[in-house]
Amino acid sequence: MRAMGTPRRPRRTRSALTFVAALATAATITAPPVAAAADAGTAAAGSASRTITTHEFTAKEREQALSYWTEKRMRQVGRDLDLGRTGPLTHPWKGVEMPTVGRLFFVNADGADTWCTATAVDSRNRSVVMAAAHCVRRGSSIPENYSSTMVFVPGYNRGERPYGAFAARATLTPDSWTKESVNDVAAIVVDRGYRGKLTEQVGGQAIAFDRKTGGNITAFGYPATRPQRGEELLYCSGTAKSAPDNEQRIPCDMSGGASGGPWLADLDEHTGLGTLVSVNSHGNGLDHSTRMYGPVLGTAAREVYDLAAGM
Template sequence: MKTTLGVLAVGLLTSGLMAAPVAASASTDFYLLATTQTSAVEVAEFWLGDSGANLTNATPYSVQTVIDKVILGGPYSADGKAGVVPPVLPPDDAGGTGDGPAGTGKVFFVGADGQPHWCTGTAVQSQYRNLVATAGHCAYDTQGPGGGLDKWVFIPGYSAGTAPSGLYVGKTAFTHYDFSSYNDYDRDYTFVTVYNGVVPSSSGGLVDTGRLVDKVGAQGLAWNQPRDSSVDIFGFPAGAHPDGTHPRTGDTLESYKGRMSVARAPALKAEELNTVDSTFAGEGSLGSSWLLRYDKSSRAGYLNTITISVADTDLDLRYDRSFSPYFDGELASVYSDAGTQWSGSIVVP
């Protein structure tokens, strides 16, 4: 279901509580994912049931992963003052993926092909501590009739079909109007509000694990930063280079450090992308976090953008660059709309 602009009351939860209305500014589109307690529980059971079979059988999302033609360089600059939202350090007992960034994990969903897929996702600080950032087309269905991808969840610290810090069902996805309406990949980002986490109980039900950021911490957010900033990229690259070498499974969180520059991709209607010289393989890299001023000891930094595509720019049959949207004031507006939306629990007391 797609709704643009204005305010929408998303209805009654089966627990009897009225969900808060969703408000969006002129630059924001939002898409309802699981809007009731019943539907959210069904989504959680789809992924956690049968010992996590749908999780382990999911494959990396490959939609719009590779750009065929890119033009390096460009004049684009910030559209306003630089801004940041500070990170939230993870609690001492927070689960995680090795010693990687706090709140990094995988988002899972069912694509237009009816099959389970995944991208990388990152917990971001917000008012209700319930926000996940990823690529826009890892939440909005560009291959189907539009609207949010089905059965969308986030699992921080995902490992081998398990949810060590809980599974978080998506409630509402917020993206930029230019992306959902005009396929402008300069705006290929999304923020998804998630319900409290859940894990299976010994009796076969679900146990509430609390709010996402309370459980695992969160990265900060930065926009209108210098285009030549150095960033640490974290994700789960999978697949092989076009020549078949350097295969990756996507099971391990990997990192890469690089300095950003500007690029254009006419096929994506993108005139102001960020790019980094990167060896991350194609499939599985979607949604990877580009963190500014990342501190390994605290596992925290500032999300400065996310991977939306890769390319073989020198035509040597090896992916050599990653691409991302530039986070500017338009991004900050979408984030602001998403960050004021409460989610709550899907477990009835």
């Protein structure tokens, strides 16, 4: 399955990459309320007539999210979960700094503190982050099942936030995810940081749509496995192969917390830049998954990205 409690149409067994990590103080600390769901947006003129499910956060909620996610809370959420030892296919990233990749902290639909991984991408508004749809809302679910109190921290490393935190202003998912749990990809529009817009500070990964599956892929994430427990950027690499349900797969054993992390093709290890061709979605249904699956970025993903880039 994808995230705990997510209803969906019957499909092959999958292992979740997201998790619940409630704080011990959850009974006395409450998160800001979720914003009311916005009306579903429509794709840009001239594109297919699919709808996109959007969810916007008020200015007050965005301010509360920045206050809520202190450095202490960010570090604590990792200490509260242990998903076992980091697998043999997953390695700490020792290469060039990757400021475009970061942790996406939020309060899930069950009210628990948790996180995913997300990536800043090139966009005309310089404010778009790509992640997995199940990080921002449950699939095949009622509108109220959104994540809240969401911030993106690019370049996160052991509590350090070199570029600060960016509050999520809006999340966008394909209508196919909202209704059928298909196309597990999301775009997130973030506020300006204290030094300016997101990609003005950290740069942005290129993004490709309708790219033929294949070639070497480097996938990144912040899984909750030890000893890192979400505090360090990890990666897997291997050749992408086609998979059923309009997905692709690579050899990788990253687990919870890595959801939404980028699949980068043509990664330049000197610049840390490549082309985003998918995001971490789920494992292969085993306790010790050795395959990572991600959606093929097609028309649905393009429409979500295009609408987000214009917000």
